[in-house]
Amino acid sequence: MDIYVFNSLAIDERAQYAWKFGTFLKSVNKDRKRYALYHTPDFYIRIEYDYEVDSITQVKAFKSDIPTDKLVNDCDEINRLSDEVA
Secondary structure, three states: OOHHHHHHOOHHHHHHHHHHHOEEEEEEEEOOEEEEEEEOOOOEEEEEEEOOOOEEEEEEEEOOOOOHHHHOOOHHHHHHHHHHOO
16 A cells, blocks of 8 residues: 555554554553554554543554664654654
8 A cells, every 4th residue: 555545544444454464563652642663565654542532643654764673662763754744
């Protein structure tokens, strides 16, 4: 799937795609939110769960040239890259 098509899907469709086709890499708790990172052959997917509203609030895909083993340890970079995608 193309990254722009993915990001245009409804939030629940994006989450389902991540769970079905993505490989789970890591989750991190930060600022009352949980971030989960998945990888597909074409892009990464960041899922943001907000504890205060008890739901998934964002599911975004992004691409990166950073090696996966380094990317999974840099939450700020993951957030920056996923925020850059329209």
